[in-house]
Amino acid sequence: MTIISQPLLCDDCKTPINQVSEGMVEWIDDGSISDVRIVHNPAFSPNGNCYKHTHHYHRQDNHLQIVLDNLELKNRLGII
Ligand SMILES: [Zn+2]
Numbered sequence: 001m002t003i004i005s006q007p008l009l010c011d012d013c014k015t016p017i018n019q020v021s022e023g024m025v026e027w028i029d030d031g032s033i034s035d036v037r038i039v040h041n042p043a044f045s046p047n048g049n050c051y052k053h054t055h056h057y058h059r060q061d062n063h064l065q066i067v068l069d070n071l072e073l074k075n076r077l078g079i080i
Helices: 064-069 071-077
Strands: 023-029 033-040 059-063
Touching: 023 064, 033 071, 059 064, 064 071
Parallel strands: none
Antiparallel strands: 023 033, 023 059
């Protein structure tokens, strides 16, 4: 379960994601969802890339704002 808190910290670089619009959610979906991470959009990342699953075959991602606005997806990802 991933809990949205303030300040919202990036699961990769551990620095704050200042705005929801600067955040991305990435996860693995190989039939079941795992390894859900909230990270910086690369455009706002202090180190240029906070993604971890980039080369994973079953990687998926979406904008944090879109995930938060989509109750069904939010529940599937275990984000509260
Ligand atoms: Zn980051």
